[in-house]
Amino acid sequence: MSGYIAEDIDVEELRRRTEVATGLAGRVRELVAATVVTDVDDHAIAAAQRHIEAATALLSQQRLPGSFGVRFNTDGTKRVWGNAVVGARNPIAPPVQLVDEGDHLWAEFDLGPAYEGPAGLVHGGVVAMILDQVLGSAAEHAGAPGMTGTLTIRYEQGTKLGPVRVEGRLDRVEGVKSIAVGTVSTPDGVCARAEGIFILPRWARGESSERLRNSLGDG
């Protein structure tokens, strides 16, 4: 369970840090998008590269010893800033910001040119990546968390780059298995449906549900 870290950060200070992290990730995300579709000459690319190297050097002056991990604060919040789908400081993450609707979770966000697979379409693997996270979060949210055992995606039509909606909910629990289902859709309708089977690991079967919610469901 390395990488699970307990912290004691003042709530206001945490809010401020989150704002800074979100701003930074947002700017890097814009740079990622500009990189994918740039059409400037080599001279401009070389100049941009010098700025990028300078930024990396500044951010690398001090770094965490490993990955960001999963951090629990004394106020009960959990930070997964490095998470590839929902991480506030991860420029790879769209990021997906899940809204709690009681019996299900949903999110709406834009997937730009950096998420392309077939021409003009979201990469089928990106669709799968997002569904894995949303189904895992839905199972966790419903109090039935687990590690992904099996994930099945059925693609019904191509997912156009642009606005995307994802939904996920816990469908049923069978012993140590939680089965969650969800969809990815665009203004064209449902593009993919997923079913995920999440399994409570052997080490977790005696744990309280609160402690479990803190250690599982991160994708």
Added chain:
Amino acid sequence: MSGYIAEDIDVEELRRRTEVATGLAGRVRELVAATVVTDVDDHAIAAAQRHIEAATALLSQQRLPGSFGVRFNTDGTKRVWGNAVVGARNPIAPPVQLVDEGDHLWAEFDLGPAYEGPAGLVHGGVVAMILDQVLGSAAEHAGAPGMTGTLTIRYEQGTKLGPVRVEGRLDRVEGVKSIAVGTVSTPDGVCARAEGIFILPRWARGESSERLRNSLGDG
């Protein structure tokens, strides 16, 4: 089929452009990793952010009208630089560089902190994303391309952040369906197994296999 673009670029010029694009994406990828694990103060973050904004402004002076798309050159090569898994100019892509072993494809690469899900582990969705690409490419490579119909991933153990190997091969063809299989493994052994069913779209069923290989299998 918008976003499928025919080009006529000199081979030497294309080689040079690829080198520039790969260099740029590599630098942005380093910045993405530094962003996820930075531990510098707000002052350094603000300074880095100014460099990032300057780089984005330079790269945005001229941009492609839409996404990168899929580009075919007169020398027979295909460019998918925007692809989220294999794209040479996409900083989100690890990138996975597939090696052709005749009856199967494989790749070895590192997944750092930007691909995290559970603490210290690769996001299960990232594992799925990579397998979708590799299975699709394997089906395409074996002359039986298609759009992903169903993707099933079975997770056998957590995939530690670090060196990863992926393999994919065409297992069988059943009418318009190609079934490809593959694995993701680390020094700990196989972490996930996948089966993908790729379906030849109706519009493609009268096409030559060469033309199909050019329009399908991009994820």
